[in-house]
Amino acid sequence: MKIISDINHQTLPPSVATIGFFDGVHRGHRFLINQVKEVAAKDGLYSALITFPVHPRQVIQTAYHPQLLSSPTEKLELLETMQVDYCFLLPFTQELSLFSAREFMQLLRNKFNIHTLVIGYDHRFGHNRSENFEDYCRYGEELNIYIVRARAYTDKEGKISSSVIRQLLKEGKVSQAAKFLGYNYYLDGTVVDGYKVGRKIGFPTANLQVDCSDKLIPSEGVYAVYVYVEGKKWAGMLNIGHRPTINNGNNLSIEVNILNFSENIYHKEMRIEFVKYLRPEEKYDTIDALIAQMHKDREKTAKILL
Numbered sequence: 001m002k003i004i005s006d007i008n009h010q011t012l013p014p015s016v017a018t019i020g021f022f023d024g025v026h027r028g029h030r031f032l033i034n035q036v037k038e039v040a041a042k043d044g045l046y047s048a049l050i051t052f053p054v055h056p057r058q059v060i061q062t063a064y065h066p067q068l069l070s071s072p073t074e075k076l077e078l079l080e081t082m083q084v085d086y087c088f089l090l091p092f093t094q095e096l097s098l099f100s101a102r103e104f105m106q107l108l109r110n111k112f113n114i115h116t117l118v119i120g121y122d123h124r125f126g127h128n129r130s131e132n133f134e135d136y137c138r139y140g141e142e143l144n145i146y147i148v149r150a151r152a153y154t155d156k157e158g159k160i161s162s163s164v165i166r167q168l169l170k171e172g173k174v175s176q177a178a179k180f181l182g183y184n185y186y187l188d189g190t191v192v193d194g195y196k197v198g199r200k201i202g203f204p205t206a207n208l209q210v211d212c213s214d215k216l217i218p219s220e221g222v223y224a225v226y227v228y229v230e231g232k233k234w235a236g237m238l239n240i241g242h243r244p245t246i247n248n249g250n251n252l253s254i255e256v257n258i259l260n261f262s263e264n265i266y267h268k269e270m271r272i273e274f275v276k277y278l279r280p281e282e283k284y285d286t287i288d289a290l291i292a293q294m295h296k297d298r299e300k301t302a303k304i305l306l
């Protein structure tokens, strides 16, 4: 996949493209992208994606903080696996937000040589999203762009969308989110210092500082997770919360005890993959009660992951 972020690059070959923010690159997105690839293969053209590095709503409302399923880097990694020929990264500016659908299509034709535009079954674009598929077809005829309407992806479990997946994660439903995403939801970050209580209670925990501040953090609670450190995969039990039993500050921490592991991994990069929600975080009367519960969590985690 060739990434093109300069709008005034050299000439490009004609391609079949679709437009989207593709947050999370979930199964619905992949279904759409596969249709682009099918049309491109049939017509002997290149396949392309048009996406935005920054969430369009963040440009229109500066106070808006998206809770992203994938950081810009992660999104490109996920898109890379789709094996499309081109990815056009279009900076979504105030100016671009004022473009009508027709002006936007004209830009796609002139700058990226888009020959065919595959439009998601409910996708709207252009200022105020005020026009519809029939309008896009009319402009397509005028501008010499073929318009194809993509089929909707339906799953027996309901509609798949980035907002549905965000809601599931906010409710701790990570297994259901994984079904919709097509992979386990993950957080990438660095191992930072915590309060050094973990090792004293027999459960050292690696505290994760998430790289991308706009990433969605799943609901507070305890999870069975996979942990990736230096290319190796481990089983772990993770807590997202405020540690009410220990009473050591009220900041939100994301910390994982890795099973059968005793290395020093401070300042290393770590990826956490959410597999299963185990229980809510609780305030225990004594540290011993918390330790007893963590033994149970470890047994459960081992059963699920090992």
Ligand SMILES: Cc1cc2nc3c(=O)[nH]c(=O)nc-3n(C[C@H](O)[C@H](O)[C@H](O)COP(=O)(O)O)c2cc1C
Binding pocket: 193, 194, 195, 196, 197, 198, 199, 203, 204, 205, 206, 207, 222, 237, 238, 239, 242, 243, 244, 245, 246, 255, 256, 257, 280, 281, 282, 283, 284, 290, 294, 297
């Ligand atoms: C699997 C797991 C479950 C946890 N569950 C709770 C909990 O229910 N209540 C709580 O107060 N703290 C819970 N904790 C947090 C511990 O209190 C925490 O690991 C301890 O404060 C050590 O923090 P430190 O690594 O910053 O020293 C949990 C931690 C892990 C790894």
Ligand SMILES: Nc1ncnc2c1ncn2[C@@H]1O[C@H](COP(=O)(O)OP(=O)(O)O)[C@@H](O)[C@H]1O
Binding pocket: 191, 192, 193, 194, 195, 196, 197, 198, 199, 200, 203, 204, 205, 206, 207, 256, 257, 258, 259, 260, 261, 262, 263, 264, 265, 266
């Ligand atoms: N099984 C393990 N799981 C997680 N971290 C471990 C484990 N064994 C050793 N470590 C190391 O110990 C550190 C955690 O020790 P801990 O006493 O909980 O301190 P902190 O408060 O800094 O998290 C981790 O950052 C990591 O470097």
